[in-house]
Amino acid sequence: xxxxxxxxxxxxxxxxxxxxxxxxxxxxxxxxxxxxxxxxxxxxxxxxxxxxxxxxxxxxxxxxxxxxxxxxxxxxxxxxxxxxxxxxxxxxxxxxxxxxxxxxxxxxxxxxxxxxxxxxxxxxxxxxxxxxxxxxxxxxxxx
DNA sequence: GCCAACGTTGGC
DNA sequence: GCCAACGTTGGC
Numbered sequence: 001x002x003x004x005x006x007x008x009x010x011x012x013x014x015x016x017x018x019x020x021x022x023x024x025x026x027x028x029x030x031x032x033x034x035x036x037x038x039x040x041x042x043x044x045x046x047x048x049x050x051x052x053x054x055x056x057x058x059x060x061x062x063x064x065x066x067x068x069x070x071x072x073x074x075x076x077x078x079x080x081x082x083x084x085x086x087x088x089x090x091x092x093x094x095x096x097x098x099x100x101x102x103x104x105x106x107x108x109x110x111x112x113x114x115x116x117x118x119x120x121x122x123x124x125x126x127x128x129x130x131x132x133x134x135x136x137x138x139x140x141x142x143x
Numbered sequence: 144g145c146c147a148a149c150g151t152t153g154g155c
Numbered sequence: 156g157c158c159a160a161c162g163t164t165g166g167c
Contacts (some may be wrong), residue, residue, distance in 0.1 A: 009165090031150080053165060096166080115149060115164050145167085153163080 004037065004047035005110055006062070007086070007117045015049050017058040019086045023065055027073040027081040034118035038080050039068045043124040046087065048121065048129065050110070057093040058133060062086055091132035104128060 006026060008014070018024055028037055041047075041064045049060040066083035073081070099105045105128075109119035123131070130137065 007165090056166075114147095114150090114166065117164090145165085147166090150161105150163080152159100154159090155159085 002040070002042065002045045003044060003121040003123060004041060004120075004142070005046050005050055005058070005121050006117045007050045008117075010051045010054045015051065015086075015089070018049060018060065018062065018084065019089070021086075023083055023085045025081050026084050027071050029071070029081065029118060030074075030079060031115075031117060032080045033113075033116055037082060037118040037120060038082055040120075041067060041082050046126075048085065048090075048126075049084075049086075052117075053070055055093070056130065058090050059093045060086065060089045061135065082103070088135065090135055092132070092134040094129055094133045098132070099129075104132040 001133065003120045012026075026038070029038060043064055043086070045064040047062050047064065049057045049062050050056075050058050062084040065084050068080040068082050071079040071081040096110070102112055105111060105125060108121070108125055109116055110121075113119065122143075
């Protein structure tokens, strides 16, 4: 089981839409590093849903329900997407400013590679961020 | 709206 | 194959 963080601009696709649609293909990744991360995702992996640009905070948790397959939105190239399912919201959204201010997270990909839209999260960071977000762990969301 | 970081493109 | 120029992303 691995943990991830995926970014989306709420203007194009928001957490609210993810919740409404329940399962949504995570398309549009056009960065090779991000693509590698998508390919490394396994069914059942969990990911933080992060709002970039507007909000700049972790607002929810999603689960990988379908592993990498060719991105139908790509006109050319071997880009991939996965299907994400909304699991639960983060009751107390954790902002980028908060994460940056905490030395514990100084080596997080989110901090170091601000432009990477699909990034890995260590188990330690995951459980710590869940605590900070006052996330009540549901089934399948083991720490 | 500006700027820094990063990726991509194109000339050599 | 190197590197400068340019475009895009995302934080501020």
